[in-house]
Structure formats: structure tokens, C-alpha cells
Amino acid sequence: xxxxxxxxxxxxxxxxxxxxxxxxxxxxxxxxxxxxxxxxxxxxxxxxxxxxxxxxxxxxxxxxxxxxxxxxxxxxxxxxxxxxxxxxxxxxxxxxxxxxxxxxxxxxxxxxxxxxxxxxxxxxxxxxxxxxxxxxxxxxxxxxxxxxxxxxxxxxxxxxxxxxxxxxxxxxxxxxxxxxxxxxxxxxxxxxxxxxxxxxxxxxxxxxxxxxxxxxxx
Amino acid sequence: xxxxxxxxxxxxxxxxxxxxxxxxxxxxxxxxxxxxxxxxxxxxxxxxxxxxxxxxxxxxxxxxxxxxxxxxxxxxxxxxxxxxxxxxxxxxxxxxxxxxxxxxxxxxxxxxxxxxxxxxxxxxxxxxxxxxxxxxxxxxxxxxxxxxxxxxxxxxxxxxxxxxxxxxxxxxxxxxxxxxxxxxxxxxxxxxxxxxxxxxxxxxxxxxxxxxxxxxxxxxxxxxxxxxx
Numbered sequence: 001x002x003x004x005x006x007x008x009x010x011x012x013x014x015x016x017x018x019x020x021x022x023x024x025x026x027x028x029x030x031x032x033x034x035x036x037x038x039x040x041x042x043x044x045x046x047x048x049x050x051x052x053x054x055x056x057x058x059x060x061x062x063x064x065x066x067x068x069x070x071x072x073x074x075x076x077x078x079x080x081x082x083x084x085x086x087x088x089x090x091x092x093x094x095x096x097x098x099x100x101x102x103x104x105x106x107x108x109x110x111x112x113x114x115x116x117x118x119x120x121x122x123x124x125x126x127x128x129x130x131x132x133x134x135x136x137x138x139x140x141x142x143x144x145x146x147x148x149x150x151x152x153x154x155x156x157x158x159x160x161x162x163x164x165x166x167x168x169x170x171x172x173x174x175x176x177x178x179x180x181x182x183x184x185x186x187x188x189x190x191x192x193x194x195x196x197x198x199x200x201x202x203x204x205x206x207x208x209x210x211x212x213x214x215x216x217x218x
Numbered sequence: 219x220x221x222x223x224x225x226x227x228x229x230x231x232x233x234x235x236x237x238x239x240x241x242x243x244x245x246x247x248x249x250x251x252x253x254x255x256x257x258x259x260x261x262x263x264x265x266x267x268x269x270x271x272x273x274x275x276x277x278x279x280x281x282x283x284x285x286x287x288x289x290x291x292x293x294x295x296x297x298x299x300x301x302x303x304x305x306x307x308x309x310x311x312x313x314x315x316x317x318x319x320x321x322x323x324x325x326x327x328x329x330x331x332x333x334x335x336x337x338x339x340x341x342x343x344x345x346x347x348x349x350x351x352x353x354x355x356x357x358x359x360x361x362x363x364x365x366x367x368x369x370x371x372x373x374x375x376x377x378x379x380x381x382x383x384x385x386x387x388x389x390x391x392x393x394x395x396x397x398x399x400x401x402x403x404x405x406x407x408x409x410x411x412x413x414x415x416x417x418x419x420x421x422x423x424x425x426x427x428x429x430x431x432x433x434x435x436x437x438x439x440x441x442x443x444x445x446x447x
Contacts (some may be wrong), residue, residue, distance in 0.1 A: 050321065050355055054264055061312060069316045076309035089332045095292040101268055133268060 005030040006058040008044050010037055012207050014158030015067035016055040017197050020177070021154050024193035026078040068099055071154055083149045095145060098137055099155035106131040106159050111161075113169040113208055120171045124170045128136040128177050142187065153188055157198070159184040164201035165208045222247040223276040225262050227254065229431040231380035232285040234274040234421050239292045239375050241417035242302040286319055289373060304373040318359055318366070319377040325352035327380065334392025334436060346394055353402055361404045364411060375412060382409040383422050391432040 007023065007030050009016040023030050026109045036042055047063035056063045057073065059168050065071045075084040085092050108130060111123035134156065138144055144152035161186075163174050175182040188194045222240065226233035226249050240247050252259055256268055265274045266283040275282045275291070282288050291305040305312050329349035336342040356378070360366055366374035385397055399406040412418060 060309075064310070064313045064317070066317050066320055069313050069320070072316065073313040076312065088278050089291055089295040090277075090282070092294060093287050094289060096287045097268075097282065097284050100287060159280055 004060050007032050008041075008047065008056040008058070009033065010035050010054045011040055011199050012161075012204050012210050013054060014162065017158035017161070017199075018067045018154050019057060019070050019074070020197035021193045022074040022084060024156075024196060025082040025084065025149075025191075027081055027110070028074070028075060028078055029143065048154070050090045053093075063201070068103065068155060071151065075151070082149075084154060085179070086145055086150065091145065095151040098134070098144060098152045102152070102155045103158075104133070106156065106215055107168055108172055109159060112166050124172060128174075131174065131178045135178045138180060138184055140180075141185070149188065149191060151160055153184075156190045157194055158186060161201055161204050163199040164210070165205040168205060169208075222278075223250055223271050224248075224251060225250050225259075225265060225274040225276070227252045227272050229428055230272055231384045233287055234423070235376045235379055236273045236275060236288050236292075237371070237421045238379065238418055239289050239304060240305070241421070243292060243296045244301070245292075245296065247345055254282040285301075286323070286377065289376060293373070304376070306372065307369070315367070315372065315374045317441055318356070318374050321330060321352070322356060322374070322378045322381075326356055326378070329389055330385065330392075330396055333394055333396075334388055334432075335439060337440060342394070346396070349396055353396060353405065357402045357405045360408045363404075363408075365408065371412065371418075375408075379412060380420065381405070382418075383425070384411040384428060385409075387425060389431055391436050 005023070007016070007019055009032055011019070011034060016104050020032070022096060033041075033043075035041060037054070044054065044056065045052055047058055048054075048065045051065060053065070054063075055067055056072065057070045059073075059077070064070050071084065079178055085095055106127075108123060108127045112120060115123050141147075143149050151162075163182075168172055189198070223238050224233065224240075224247060226236075228251055238251075250261065252272055254264060261271065262274065265276065265281045266272075269283060271282070271283070273285055273288060274290045275296075282291050289304060297303065305315055308393070320417070326349070326441060328387055329345070329352050333345035333349050334341060365371045366378060368418045381397065389395055397406060397409065413422065
């Protein structure tokens with residue numbers, strides 16, 4: 001029943017992408033509602049009164065917010081197919097730790113495309129360092145959890161759609177800095193759930209250029 | 219069997235919440251204290267190279283960092299039978315607990331801390347207003363309930379637990395008032411009930427030690443770079 005699961009979303013949001021991927025991994029039919037963030041719908045404000053942000057999952061009328069909370073909810077509710085978190089408590093803790101790391105650090109990407117000059121250089125260095133830590137954690141594994149695509153992969157892969165824009169804005173190559181990480185990203189993109197959920201990188205780039213203009217005009 | 223060990227700092231409520239969880243589960247553990255005056259220990263840097271922060275749980279060779287991650291680990295590893303449940307069973311209830319735990323840390327605590335750090339009077343007033351708004355949301359969550367988890371404490375109570383003891387300290391050190399009993403009657407009552415529960419009370423660090431620590435920390439931060447939030 002498609003109308004039972006609704007996702008309030010905004011296409012370039014990496015946080016929205018996480019939830020799209022999770023729902024598609026589980027084969028859940030959902031109604032995707034695109035929000036205009038400059039004119040938030042009454043439904044969004046009702047379903048997420050605390051943060052008034054996307055993404056929001058509405059399942060049988062009940063809202064769940066915060067992308068990683070949503071991904072865990074999806075994993076627990078539609079348990080059987082394609083488990084995103086492993087079953088061992090330590091492996092689960094490890095997955096949660098690294099997804100949290102992504103949340104804390106990969107947002108640095110925003111500073112890379114927003115800033116200029118020395119500030120941008122510094123942001124870029126910090127961002128590359130974080131990607132390298134993640135690459136270190138990945139090691140020689142196919143995915144962060146091992147052989148199977150899972151929670152950490154879902155938490156990080158959306159930011160791949162922003163890589164091109166970051167590279168253009170700060171003049172660097174993430175593939176050169178972190179080849180294993182980019183190889184991992186391309187592996188994830190082979191999955192239908194990921195390919196369907198990530199927007200085209202050039203579309204993202206144009207969006208970020210427009211957004212930057214708007215922010216600078218303010 | 220190797221004992222459970224937590225790397226802690228004596229003033230950090232992020233660490234105390236781990237002790238609370240272990241006590242509720244009836245588990246024995248050892249504390250190993252960081253002495254910040256000596257810089258971060260080899261053990262801490264080795265155990266949590268990504269963040270270099272406490273708490274870190276050492277469980278028979280396995281290392282886990284990030285307090286909320288540790289709480290879920292403890293709940294999942296020691297579950298069933300008579301063992302005290304921290305998180306609810308139902309996925310929707312679990313999502314709510316996780317959402318509000320994140321909110322309590324990211325908005326209520328960070329908001330309060332930001333208000334403490336603000337030196338400019340106008341900046342402080344704005345920061346306090348923002349913190350009060352966050353606490354208003356939390357008040358709504360506890361209204362009509364004895365504890366966030368219901369009749370007995372659970373995960374969200376442990377995460378919000380700093381409010382019952384450390385908030386008063388931050389208010390004193392930061393020169394502000396957040397938890398006004400008239401404005402937040404349910405939260406105020408919850409805080410008092412929470413702090414009285416024996417395993418909770420046992421782990422509360424002495425108030426004057428906390429006041430000294432946070433006052434000194436704020437004054438040190440003020441005399442260095444201006445606060446950037």
C-alpha cells in the first residue's frame with residue numbers, strides 16, 4: 001500500500017538520499033513528496049515541528065525524523081529483506097559509530113563549497129583528512145560492514161553525489177586523494193537502490209552554484 | 219572473564235550515563251580516569267583515535283566509543299530474561315527515543331553550553347531563548363509521564379539525565395537560569411525523581427567538584443579565543 005509510507009524529501013539532500021536508499025533496499029513502496037524548502041508545506045511543519053526539516057518518513061500517519069533514526073527504523077520495521085545493520089552487538093556498535101562519524105565530519109563538505117581562499121583551503125584539508133579516515137576504516141573490504149552493503153554505506157554514499165561540485169569549487173580530485181573510497185562509491189552505485197536515489201552530480205553542481213549565489217546575495 | 223572497563227573523566231556526564239546503564243544491567247565494571255592536566259592518555263588515544271574523547275568502553279578486547287552508541291551496545295549485548303531493558307521493543311517507540319536523545323544532546327545541552335559561553339549580553343540573551351525553546355519541546359515529551367520511558371527509567375532518561383544534576387552546575391557557572399520549576403514543572407519533577415533513584419544517585423559526582431571544574435573551564439575559554447558557536 002503505497003499511501004501508507006510517505007517520504008517528505010528534497011532531491012539534493014544527502015539525508016533524504018539515505019532514506020530513499022534504505023526504503024528501496026527493503027523493497028518498500030513509498031510516496032515521495034518533494035518539498036519546497038523556501039515554502040514548507042503544512043504537512044512538513046506538522047510532521048516535524050521540532051526541526052521543520054526534511055527528510056521525514058510518515059508511516060501510517062506517524063512521523064519519524066532524523067535520517068539515521070529513520071534508516072534504523074526502516075531496518076527494524078521491514079526486518080527480513082536486506083538487513084542494513086549486522087546482528088552482532090559489537091558489529092552494530094561499530095556501524096553506528098562510523099555512521100555517527102560521517103554525520104559529524106562529512107558535513108565539513110559544506111564549508112568546502114561555501115568558503116573561499118585560505119578558509120576554503122583549510123576546510124578542504126580537513127575534509128580530505130576525514131575521507132582518509134573513512135577510507136582507512138573501509139580498508140580492503142567491499143563495503144564498510146564487510147561483504148554486504150549496509151548501514152555505514154547508506155550513511156556515506158549520498159555525499160558521493162556532491163563530490164564533483166566540491167572538487168570543482170576547491171580544485172582537487174577526491175579520486176586522487178582517496179582512490180579506494182571512490183572505488184567503493186562506484187561499487188555502491190551499481191546497486192539499483194543507490195543509483196535510483198542519488199541525483200546526477202552535474203544537477204547537484206548547478207543547484208549548489210545557484211544556492212551559493214543566493215547565500216552570497218544575502 | 220576480563221572486567222568491563224570505562225575510560226572516563228570524573229566530570230563528564232557522557233561518562234556517567236554509561237555507569238548508570240551498567241548498574242541497571244547489574245554489571246560490574248572498572249573506571250579508568252583521564253587526568254586532563256597530563257594530556258590525553260595513551261590508552262584513550264589508542265582506543266578512540268577518531269575523536270580522542272571519553273567515554274570509551276573496553277569489553278574483553280573490544281572497544282566502543284560515543285556514549286549513545288555504547289548505551290545501545292550495552293542494551294543489545296545484555297538483554298532478555300531479567301535484564302533491565304534500556305530501549306523499548308517497538309520500532310516506532312525506539313525511533314522516538316533515539317530522536318529525542320539526539321535532540322537532548324544536540325539542542326538542549328549544546329544550547330545550554332552555548333549560552334554559558336556567550337559573553338556579550340545580547341548574544342547570551344538570544345542563546346538562552348534558544349535553549350529555553352529546546353527545553354519547551356522536552357517538557358512536552360515528559361508531561362503526563364513519570365519518566366521518559368514510562369513508569370521506569372530507560373535510554374532517554376539516561377541521556378537526558380545530565381539535566382538532573384549537571385544543568386544546575388552549568389547555570390551557576392554560566393550565570394543563567396534554564397530549568398525554572400514554574401516554566402518547566404514536569405521536567406523539574408522528572409529531574410528530582412530521576413536523581414533519587416539509587417543507581418543514579420550513587421554515580422553523581424560531588425556538586426562542588428563540578429562547579430569548580432565548569433567555572434574554571436568557562437573562565438579559561440573566555441580568556442582565550444572568543445566563543446564561536
